[in-house]
Amino acid sequence: MITYVANRALQFALSLIVASVAVFALMSLLPGNAAQVALGTNATPEAVAALEAQYGLDQPPVLRYFDWMGGMLTGDFGTSYVTGAAITPVIVGSVQVTGILVIASIVLAILIAVPLGTFAALEQRNWIGVTISALSQIGIAVPNFLAAIILVMVFSLTLGWFPSQGWMAPVEGVGGFLVRLVLPVVSLALVQAAILTRYVRSAVLDVMREDYIRTARAKGLTRTKALFVHGLRNAAIPVVTVAGVQLATLLVGAVIIEQIFVIPGIGSELVRAVANRDLVAVQGIVMVLVLLVLVINLIVDVLYPIIDPRIRTAA
Amino acid sequence: MAENLLEVRDLTITPAGADGPVLKDVSLSLAPGERVGLIGESGSGKSLTAQSVMGLLPEELRATGTVSLAGFSGNVLEAKERTLARMRSDIVSMVFQEPMSALNPLMRIGDQIAEALRIHGSTDRRAVPGRVLELLTSVHMPDPEGARYAYPHQMSGGQRQRVMLAIALANTPRLLICDEPTTALDVTVQKHMLDLIAERVAAVEAGLLFITHDLAVVAGVCDRVIVMNSGRIVETGSVHDIFTNPQHEYTRGLLASSDLEATDANGKLFTLKTALAYAGPLGEAGSPPEAGTNPDENVDADVEPTTASAGESGRVRTRAVDSPRAREPELTGQSAPLIEVTGVSKLYKARGLTLRRRSEVQALEDIGFRVSAGQRLGIVGESGSGKSTLLNILSGLDRPTTGHVRVGDVRVESASASALRSLRENLQIVFQDPFASLDPRMRVEDIVSEPLIARGMGRDERLSRVEEMLLAVDLDSAAMRRYPHQFSGGQRQRISIARALVTRPQILIADEPVSALDVSVRAQVLNLLTDLVDDYALTLLFVSHDLGVVQHLCSDIIVMKDGHIVESGTTEDIYANPREEYTQRLIAATPSLAGALASAG
Numbered sequence: 001m002i003t004y005v006a007n008r009a010l011q012f013a014l015s016l017i018v019a020s021v022a023v024f025a026l027m028s029l030l031p032g033n034a035a036q037v038a039l040g041t042n043a044t045p046e047a048v049a050a051l052e053a054q055y056g057l058d059q060p061p062v063l064r065y066f067d068w069m070g071g072m073l074t075g076d077f078g079t080s081y082v083t084g085a086a087i088t089p090v091i092v093g094s095v096q097v098t099g100i101l102v103i104a105s106i107v108l109a110i111l112i113a114v115p116l117g118t119f120a121a122l123e124q125r126n127w128i129g130v131t132i133s134a135l136s137q138i139g140i141a142v143p144n145f146l147a148a149i150i151l152v153m154v155f156s157l158t159l160g161w162f163p164s165q166g167w168m169a170p171v172e173g174v175g176g177f178l179v180r181l182v183l184p185v186v187s188l189a190l191v192q193a194a195i196l197t198r199y200v201r202s203a204v205l206d207v208m209r210e211d212y213i214r215t216a217r218a219k220g221l222t223r224t225k226a227l228f229v230h231g232l233r234n235a236a237i238p239v240v241t242v243a244g245v246q247l248a249t250l251l252v253g254a255v256i257i258e259q260i261f262v263i264p265g266i267g268s269e270l271v272r273a274v275a276n277r278d279l280v281a282v283q284g285i286v287m288v289l290v291l292l293v294l295v296i297n298l299i300v301d302v303l304y305p306i307i308d309p310r311i312r313t314a315a
Numbered sequence: 316m317a318e319n320l321l322e323v324r325d326l327t328i329t330p331a332g333a334d335g336p337v338l339k340d341v342s343l344s345l346a347p348g349e350r351v352g353l354i355g356e357s358g359s360g361k362s363l364t365a366q367s368v369m370g371l372l373p374e375e376l377r378a379t380g381t382v383s384l385a386g387f388s389g390n391v392l393e394a395k396e397r398t399l400a401r402m403r404s405d406i407v408s409m410v411f412q413e414p415m416s417a418l419n420p421l422m423r424i425g426d427q428i429a430e431a432l433r434i435h436g437s438t439d440r441r442a443v444p445g446r447v448l449e450l451l452t453s454v455h456m457p458d459p460e461g462a463r464y465a466y467p468h469q470m471s472g473g474q475r476q477r478v479m480l481a482i483a484l485a486n487t488p489r490l491l492i493c494d495e496p497t498t499a500l501d502v503t504v505q506k507h508m509l510d511l512i513a514e515r516v517a518a519v520e521a522g523l524l525f526i527t528h529d530l531a532v533v534a535g536v537c538d539r540v541i542v543m544n545s546g547r548i549v550e551t552g553s554v555h556d557i558f559t560n561p562q563h564e565y566t567r568g569l570l571a572s573s574d575l576e577a578t579d580a581n582g583k584l585f586t587l588k589t590a591l592a593y594a595g596p597l598g599e600a601g602s603p604p605e606a607g608t609n610p611d612e613n614v615d616a617d618v619e620p621t622t623a624s625a626g627e628s629g630r631v632r633t634r635a636v637d638s639p640r641a642r643e644p645e646l647t648g649q650s651a652p653l654i655e656v657t658g659v660s661k662l663y664k665a666r667g668l669t670l671r672r673r674s675e676v677q678a679l680e681d682i683g684f685r686v687s688a689g690q691r692l693g694i695v696g697e698s699g700s701g702k703s704t705l706l707n708i709l710s711g712l713d714r715p716t717t718g719h720v721r722v723g724d725v726r727v728e729s730a731s732a733s734a735l736r737s738l739r740e741n742l743q744i745v746f747q748d749p750f751a752s753l754d755p756r757m758r759v760e761d762i763v764s765e766p767l768i769a770r771g772m773g774r775d776e777r778l779s780r781v782e783e784m785l786l787a788v789d790l791d792s793a794a795m796r797r798y799p800h801q802f803s804g805g806q807r808q809r810i811s812i813a814r815a816l817v818t819r820p821q822i823l824i825a826d827e828p829v830s831a832l833d834v835s836v837r838a839q840v841l842n843l844l845t846d847l848v849d850d851y852a853l854t855l856l857f858v859s860h861d862l863g864v865v866q867h868l869c870s871d872i873i874v875m876k877d878g879h880i881v882e883s884g885t886t887e888d889i890y891a892n893p894r895e896e897y898t899q900r901l902i903a904a905t906p907s908l909a910g911a912l913a914s915a916g
Contacts, residue, residue, distance in 0.1 A: 217400070
């Protein structure tokens with residue numbers, strides 16, 4: 001188990017290094033350097049050279065890479081060439097916002113999908129199981145921005161229960177924070193829950209066919225109880241895998257919802273940085289996204305052996 | 316009603332949407348403490364009967380009739396799940412066939428046994444750990460203390476089956492049902508398991524319903540036998556009566572095809588069709604003994620009960636390899652052998668990125684043998700002995716760590732991709748599982764002709780070759796347009812054989828080709844293999860854990876254990892005087908009808 005986790009942690013560190021080189025190289029390979037891009041095509045060569053010198057862009061790439069990496073390790077993502085402001089506060093703030101949004105969404109999705117999927121599997125022959133399957137099928141087909149628009153029309157514009165847009169940090173007021181959180185979280189969670197429900201349902205169906213469920217029933221457990229005691233944990237492995245992928249996708253995928261609800265998340269910041277041709281900010285944000293995705297994968301990898309003892313010894 | 320432990324009346328089971336019942340008017344009873352064997356092939360309805368008694372029938376099946384158990388009021392078939400749950404394990408328990416999947420992989424063994432105790436609340440909570448230990452000890456688990464904290468994957472198949480037995484007997488039920496409990500186990504393990512079941516059932520004075528397709532297994536465990544065929548009971552009687560004087564034609568056929576030591580006038584194994592000429596396991600019925608049988612054989616069997624004297628003399632009825640085929644060259648070979656294996660070792664390393672753990676598995680160590688053209692070599696060993704690794708290396712699917720393998724003129728361990736292609740045309744494999752080894756989405760004609768496409772052969776020529784090959788394995792050409800799921804296990808294995816032989820290889824490797832088949836089908840497939848080996852002048856490598864099967868088919872034998880060859884020689888020699896203790900144990904543990912009958916008598 002310790003070996004397994006150590007291996008995963010090392011893989012995580014190596015992936016991070018490789019990813020940072022790749023991100024840095026991509027940005028450096030783009031035609032025209034960051035100063036040129038920031039100042040636009042009309043800039044005089046002198047102005048570009050001055051900016052290059054100011055930010056050390058005339059240094060060799062290897063040196064600049066280590067400079068950038070060293071900065072990030074101490075929590076400094078550098079300064080924007082466009083606004084001249086430090087990038088770190090922007091990233092930290094927007095990661096917090098997106099983090100809250102995405103984690104709340106995936107938790108809600110799991111809370112909806114696990115009972116619903118299990119129920120759909122147990123009642124697969126009844127109308128109720130068929131209905132759940134059909135609804136989740138429809139849910140998958142609905143893009144989340146459409147869900148967001150419908151939710152806003154119903155719950156904000158018609159009923160007036162929730163504000164249609166905006167964001168408030170929890171420290172500024174928990175009530176205001178929660179009220180603004182509901183609609184974006186629900187619009188993200190619904191679609192994810194629909195997808196996850198199907199995976200939960202098929203995982204539970206698979207598990208119910210397993211011999212150990214029959215053994216449990218032969219011991220004297222009812223079918224339903226056998227599923228709860230022996231089945232659900234066995235069904236967890238495929239579900240955790242899918243939920244991990246969904247969480248990673250949501251990090252960037254939330255950008256549309258962030259735009260619709262005018263939420264200063266990391267997706268919105270990335271869009272803005274690209275629009276402003278702020279290469280340093282883009283580079284920093286992409287790197288943070290890579291880090292978050294790798295962290296999610298690491299967590300999922302560590303969850304496997306906790307769920308399944310066979311993986312503890314196998315790896 | 317209270318007289319019998321189990322009373323089944325007119326049990327009829329119909330799948331939803333099917334025209335006819337799969338089980339029809341089955342009636343049987345079992346007295347308290349009685350041990351009954353339920354015998355039949357797959358599809359005969361024996362497992363369905365058992366599941367009905369447990370109330371564990373799949374939902375899509377409709378059952379009518381009555382199933383009553385002493386101590387349970389009402390009809391099991393009509394009871395609610397909640398009522399049934401209380402009855403299961405308390406009155407009737409079950410041990411299932413597949414030990415690898417019957418236990419929850421995520422739960423410790425001790426907890427899984429304790430669960431059975433807790434559900435029924437019969438044991439005081441504080442006494443549960445002690446009782447678990449007691450149960451593990453009672454099934455002779457090595458290190459019962461440590462076994463409580465083990466997970467199923469840390470145990471062997473035999474050990475897991477012991478755990479299953481401990482769970483089944485946790486609440487001392489009055490009836491134990493065993494559904495093919497030893498079919499998935501190695502022969503030596505099977506023998507221990509059978510003894511253990513008999514011992515424990517006697518100790519707790521429970522009744523036993525023992526389901527199996529293997530007649531040889533049932534005799535030592537049961538007093539009475541019920542034979543089922545196509546959803547009906549065809550015959551009932553004591554073990555001795557059924558074995559020596561079967562009344563029904565089907566029972567006779569089953570007996571005949573189970574007996575791998577008897578052959579008909581043409582030197583073939585008996586099948587359901589040719590069973591009329593079968594003289595019985597002791598050869599004492601009126602008909603003349605088959606050609607090529609050693610006349611001493613019958614006397615021999617009567618004098619020395621086989622399976623009982625494990626390891627002592629290792630004696631078994633030896634039968635000369637049939638004289639018509641005794642033309643194989645000797646193991647040492649005169650001219651250059653077709654296959655030559657020298658000093659082959661294979662080492663598997665488990666490796667992580669960090670903290671390199673030196674967990675190595677020596678799968679093969681210093682293996683060497685030669686096979687001449689036309690020879691029929693049996694490779695025998697239990698699971699984990701390295702048989703499969705050896706096959707993979709022979710066929711170029713895996714490379715040895717050290718050593719040399721030459722097949723024909725191909726140096727397999729260093730062969731190029733094109734050399735391996737020509738090797739695979741010349742060397743074909745029939746795999747164990749006829750259900751998993753055929754692509755379910757391909758037609759039979761495409762499956763069988765696939766090896767020919769690689770050769771760039773035209774479609775018409777391919778199809779005519781396929782047709783010819785299917786006829787050779789006794790399938791008609793109508794089979795070409797059908798899909799694998801439309802065939803039975805035995806027919807699928809014929810398709811596998813046709814696919815293997817379509818490239819006209821010199822060498823055929825059969826990897827446990829009959830271990831997943833019913834006995835009657837097993838005899839047919841073995842006969843077919845024998846014919847094909849003769850007709851196509853094949854060199855045969857036959858891998859099996861079942862000595863009985865190998866004995867019939869092979870001229871020479873290699874016995875493997877833990878990656879080593881422990882013994883090799885001609886079949887006759889090895890059976891007559893096995894030198895190694897391991898070989899003796901293997902021979903002694905191989906179930907045979909005569910041996911079973913002797914130990915039952």
